[in-house]
Every structure is written in C-alpha cells, then in structure tokens.
Amino acid sequence: MPCTVELVSVGNELLIGKVSNTNAQWLAERVTSLRGRMIRAVLVRDEISEIVEAIRSTLDRHPDFILTTGGLGPTFDDMTLEGIAHALGRPLELNDKALQMIERRGRRLVAEGRRKEFNLTDPMKKMAFLPREAIPLQNPQGSAPGVLLEFGKTRIIAMPGVPHEMKAIFSEYVEPLIIEMSSNLNYFEKSLVVKGLGESSLSPYVDQVMTEFPEVYIKSHPRRSELLGRFIELHMSALCENPIDARSIVEKASLLVFNLISQGGAIVREANEEDVRR
Amino acid sequence: MPCTVELVSVGNELLIGKVSNTNAQWLAERVTSLRGRMIRAVLVRDEISEIVEAIRSTLDRHPDFILTTGGLGPTFDDMTLEGIAHALGRPLELNDKALQMIERRGRRLVAEGRRKEFNLTDPMKKMAFLPREAIPLQNPQGSAPGVLLEFGKTRIIAMPGVPHEMKAIFSEYVEPLIIEMSSNLNYFEKSLVVKGLGESSLSPYVDQVMTEFPEVYIKSHPRRSELLGRFIELHMSALCENPIDARSIVEKASLLVFNLISQGGAIVREANEEDVRR
Structure with missing residues (x-):
C-alpha cells in the first residue's frame, strides 16, 4: 500500500486569500508522483491552539508523514514548532545543530555581501528552538532550518512557507523517505x-x-x-x-x-x- | 466580532495535485473582503468517512458558516450531501424543489440546443436527494443545486466544485448572509x-x-x-x-x-x- 501523507499548512495570509496555497498543490503533485498518497490537507491560522489541534487530530489518524509548511521564521507569529512541541508533549529546547546552521548562513550572507553584518539576535535564535529529539534539516535557500521528528510510526517534517525554501528541503530530505516506502x-x-x-x-x-x-x-x-x-x-x-x-x-x-x-x-x-x- | 467561516473542500483531484484549489483562495478573499473571517480550511477525499469526520469536527468549533465545495454532481463519487446527512444525523430525501430545478435546467438546455434530449435518469435524480430540512439553491451555471442547511447557530452551504458554478451560488446566496452579519x-x-x-x-x-x-x-x-x-x-x-x-x-x-x-x-x-x- 502507498504511504500516507497529511499536510498542515499554517498561515493567516492563506486564510485571507492574499496568497494562494501553491505549496499545497505542489506537494500533492510531488507526493503522488513519488507514489505516496496525500489523504488530507488542512490550513490553519497562526495561533498556537489551532496548530496544536490540527497536529493532534492529524496524529490520531496515524499517517506515515505529516508535512507542515509555514511558521518557522523569526517573528512572534511564527509558532509552528511551539505548536508541534505542545501537541507532542515535548519541550522546546535550543538545538545546537540548528543554531550552527543559522550562524553559518548568516556569516555566508555577510561574506557574499548580501548582508552588512550578522548578529545572533533573539529573533534569529528563536529559529533554533526545536521540540526535544528533533533533527534540524539544512535550508539551502533561507535561514530557518526545516525540522524532522518521529512520533510513533509517524514522521513529522516541518518546512518553511516560502516556496523555494520548502521545495529545496522537501527534495533533499522528504523525497528519499517517500521513495523508500514506495519502492514496491x-x-x-x-x-x-x-x-x-x-x-x-x-x-x-x-x-x-x-x-x-x-x-x-x-x-x-x-x-x-x-x-x-x-x-x-x-x-x-x-x-x-x-x-x-x-x-x-x-x-x-x-x-x-x-x-x-x-x-x-x-x-x-x-x-x-x-x-x-x- | 466578524462572523466565522470554515471551508471543507472535497475532491481527490485536489489531493493528487492535478487541480489547484483555486476555490479556496477565491472564497478566502471574498469572505475577508465581506468582513467575515475564514478561520480554517480542510481538504478531504471523496470518501464518506472522511467527509463525515471533517463536517463533524468543523461543527464542533461552532462557526457561523461551513462552506463546502465539490461532490454535488451525479457520479457515484459525488458524496458530499450523503456525508453531511450522516454528520447531522438526518436522512437523505428526494427534495421536490431541487428536482424541479434540475428538470427546468435540463429542458432549457434542450430548448437552447445544447443537449439533444433530457431524461430524468437516476444519476440526475441523485442530485435532488438532500438532507432533511435542506433548502436547495438555484445553480444558474450547472445542474447540481447548491444546498443550505441550518444546524444550531451554524449555517452549512454546500456548493459545486466547478469554479463558475460555485462563484455564482456564493454571490447569489452566501454573500448577503455574510454582509448581514458584518454590517457593524x-x-x-x-x-x-x-x-x-x-x-x-x-x-x-x-x-x-x-x-x-x-x-x-x-x-x-x-x-x-x-x-x-x-x-x-x-x-x-x-x-x-x-x-x-x-x-x-x-x-x-x-x-x-x-x-x-x-x-x-x-x-x-x-x-x-x-x-x-x-
């Protein structure tokens, strides 16, 4: 049987119709062509209670994968990881690997002349607070790392909402996992x-x-x-x-x-x- | 406070990424500009159990409106009304007004030369089976009527998935309801x-x-x-x-x-x- 995938998109901008949820269609199409099956997609606001409820009810259906998009950035309303942590009953902790990824990226932008300077401010640091036991995934296109978590048989992968960042992380880390499960x-x-x-x-x-x-x-x-x-x-x-x-x-x-x-x-x-x- | 709107989109074609859920963005944008607030959107497959679960969990949050798109047509996998009926614990019944709408539309297509003949076949009739106490909404652009239902303080409006049919029904029947609730x-x-x-x-x-x-x-x-x-x-x-x-x-x-x-x-x-x- 094909592996099952559920999508949780997070972002007020999608619910006011300002932005089209192109990520959802792109992911549905990719998952299908990799012989996985997307069985449900939900779109919620940038609110802790909404994210927690969406993750919990999705976990209750025991899909092989839960993909989330959006809400990994530095601003106060980026709260997807906090929501996942709550839903799983795990604390948020400063993740050293994630912090190194953010620092390396910041220094590279300065070296390339795309930023004047790099300071590890609190908003930057916030992106390195991950639920306990999470694995950060290198984001080749932006600052916020993706995040991989295992919970029972379900793998949760949190990706940024910016399409080219999401696509880069999906292709690098998620595709191989789906392909492996779909090889027959x-x-x-x-x-x-x-x-x-x-x-x-x-x-x-x-x-x-x-x-x-x-x-x-x-x-x-x-x-x-x-x-x-x-x-x-x-x-x-x-x-x-x-x-x-x-x-x-x-x-x-x-x-x-x-x-x-x-x-x-x-x-x-x-x-x-x-x-x-x- | 703004009235709250939740969207339930039904359709496998959306979950394989074959079709973009343009209805969702259009509705989010319209609801926002009418001063309503879309608080959640979920996309489910053409399966009774999935539709029932989505309607039930949406009803649990007591929004003012639940909008559904898709699954009103004549084919076996159009099962949104059956799902809503199950979720509300109401039987599906042949609705005379809905049947008249379908017959009038069929005869008009013949009169205009767009169809050779009109027979009220079982698949046509299926579109007139609505949950008890439902009000059919004239579809000026297609055969399947829209459906309005009240359940507690929530109004459920089921619309076709074909964009121009959905838009016509939304503009005619749903807009005035949202405007009325948002007048202050x-x-x-x-x-x-x-x-x-x-x-x-x-x-x-x-x-x-x-x-x-x-x-x-x-x-x-x-x-x-x-x-x-x-x-x-x-x-x-x-x-x-x-x-x-x-x-x-x-x-x-x-x-x-x-x-x-x-x-x-x-x-x-x-x-x-x-x-x-x-």
Whole structure:
C-alpha cells in the first residue's frame, strides 16, 4: 500500500486569500508522483491552539508523514514548532545543530555581501528552538532550518512557507523517505476527452469499468475549452503493488471506456496537454 | 466580532495535485473582503468517512458558516450531501424543489440546443436527494443545486466544485448572509515595502507597533522582485466595530512603523500593486 501523507499548512495570509496555497498543490503533485498518497490537507491560522489541534487530530489518524509548511521564521507569529512541541508533549529546547546552521548562513550572507553584518539576535535564535529529539534539516535557500521528528510510526517534517525554501528541503530530505516506502509500487494515469455526453450519462459506464477494474480510479471533470467547447475529462489512474502493472490495467480499462462510450454515440479520444491545462 | 467561516473542500483531484484549489483562495478573499473571517480550511477525499469526520469536527468549533465545495454532481463519487446527512444525523430525501430545478435546467438546455434530449435518469435524480430540512439553491451555471442547511447557530452551504458554478451560488446566496452579519464592521489593509532590513531585524519593531495598536495585525512576508531584489512586505490590517475606524488606526500604525524603520536605517515606502503581485 502507498504511504500516507497529511499536510498542515499554517498561515493567516492563506486564510485571507492574499496568497494562494501553491505549496499545497505542489506537494500533492510531488507526493503522488513519488507514489505516496496525500489523504488530507488542512490550513490553519497562526495561533498556537489551532496548530496544536490540527497536529493532534492529524496524529490520531496515524499517517506515515505529516508535512507542515509555514511558521518557522523569526517573528512572534511564527509558532509552528511551539505548536508541534505542545501537541507532542515535548519541550522546546535550543538545538545546537540548528543554531550552527543559522550562524553559518548568516556569516555566508555577510561574506557574499548580501548582508552588512550578522548578529545572533533573539529573533534569529528563536529559529533554533526545536521540540526535544528533533533533527534540524539544512535550508539551502533561507535561514530557518526545516525540522524532522518521529512520533510513533509517524514522521513529522516541518518546512518553511516560502516556496523555494520548502521545495529545496522537501527534495533533499522528504523525497528519499517517500521513495523508500514506495519502492514496491508503480503508478500510471491518463485522461480521455469525451464530447457529446454529459456527466450524468457517463456515470453508468464509469461504474461498469470501475467494477471490472477495481484497481482503477476514474474521475470525471466537466471542462470547457475554446477548441472543444464543453466536454468531460475522464481521469483514470491506478497505483499497484509490483509486479502488477498499473499501466497495462489502466490501458485495458481505457479501452473498455472507449468501446462503451463510442457505442453510446459520443466522441472519445486520448487527452493531450492542451485539453487538460488549467 | 466578524462572523466565522470554515471551508471543507472535497475532491481527490485536489489531493493528487492535478487541480489547484483555486476555490479556496477565491472564497478566502471574498469572505475577508465581506468582513467575515475564514478561520480554517480542510481538504478531504471523496470518501464518506472522511467527509463525515471533517463536517463533524468543523461543527464542533461552532462557526457561523461551513462552506463546502465539490461532490454535488451525479457520479457515484459525488458524496458530499450523503456525508453531511450522516454528520447531522438526518436522512437523505428526494427534495421536490431541487428536482424541479434540475428538470427546468435540463429542458432549457434542450430548448437552447445544447443537449439533444433530457431524461430524468437516476444519476440526475441523485442530485435532488438532500438532507432533511435542506433548502436547495438555484445553480444558474450547472445542474447540481447548491444546498443550505441550518444546524444550531451554524449555517452549512454546500456548493459545486466547478469554479463558475460555485462563484455564482456564493454571490447569489452566501454573500448577503455574510454582509448581514458584518454590517457593524469595517476593514482596512495596506502593505509597506521594506528594503535593507531582514525579517529578524524587523521583528522587534513589529512587536512594538502591535503592542501600541492591538487592533492592527501585521505580518511580514519575505519577497523578491526584479525591480527591488529581496525585500520584506509588511501587510497591515484591522477589522473594527463601528464607529471605530480601521483605516485611521492602520494609517497611524503605519506611520509608527515608518518612523521606527527609517530610524533603523532601512528604506520603507507604501507598496504598489507591482510590488505585491504573486
């Protein structure tokens, strides 16, 4: 089975709609392509009680990974680590390795002429207070280290909210962990374009195909494009344990869809990138 | 106080990163500009147990509104209403008004030549099964009606996931409800651009201003642009009960920020649209 991933995004700016939560989509897409499964994502404010509640209720579902984004910075409203510490019942402690990472980064910025001077102020130091037993993760793009924690079978990875910092830490530290857990799985997806039948009329065919191919998940999306006008995208995917081949199962299911729908009098073909761009 | 809004987005396509949850940002932005407050957003899969759990835990926090998007359509994996019904302990029942809406829409599509024929098939009918005591909301852009439910002091509004359908229903039915609850509030926000000081160095100034102006919420965002290189955006906002004027308080706080930061040797000015575009 695929490893399970839950996401906790922290940040008021996301809840006032000022900023789009592009991190959530990027992570969902990466996790899926690494053959993990994102099963839930929650977005909470920069408030201790909200973060604690989100982490606790997420831990209750025992996912393999909890990823958090945001709230690792130096300001008073960066409180993700405090929230995680509370939720786990562990104290926050000054972590020497994290402190060294912050100092090295500060000195490098001065050496490169990007900062005039480096002082280890209290706000800087704050970023090195991690929950007990946490492992700091080097942030190659910014000051705030990422954080890895283990709690039972769940690994919690706290990442910054700044997208390029988050992506760097995810790629370096989280990807290998997911890949390791997914090494016995293979994934395949494809989309069909259906023109001339509504979602309601397609529904019985989709049911029939999913009954015959229970490994295949099919979802219909009503769409519109300049070229095609209104049409339905049928997105088909399968995640299989080796040696079962997801691609061959999806292709067989796709052929059945094709036959059923063609007989129903509609037009169906494989989707190209143009069709399914958002 | 502002009315509280929680969002429950339903849809596997969002959790595999295939589609960006643009609805969430749009709703967060609209709710904020209507002087409501979105306090939490959760994204769950098309699974009954997940939807039920999300609705229940959201109800436990007693928000004024729970908005849901997605899962109202005719296919087997559209199960938001079933999930809401379970969570509230109410049965799903064929709703005559909803059925009429679906029939009228089907006949109009035929009359306009957009469909060849209209049959009230089971998948079509499924969209008219609503939790007991629900009020269907006309969907001017699609077949699936929206749904309004009251549960204690909370109003639950289920909307389709297709963005233009969701937006039409929100604007027609939800906006007036939020406006009514927010009529005694006024909101103001502005952003400053700070160049030459890092987030850590700014942090004590921000703390000082927020202590002097507790109504004002200030958040710093590290940014980069071609014109400015790296800079910090300070976003300042206040939501006040009349007759207290949010604008005047934010402007006073902004002046204090300006003075503190200028004395600190950095450059600060009001942000323009170019600076804060994402």
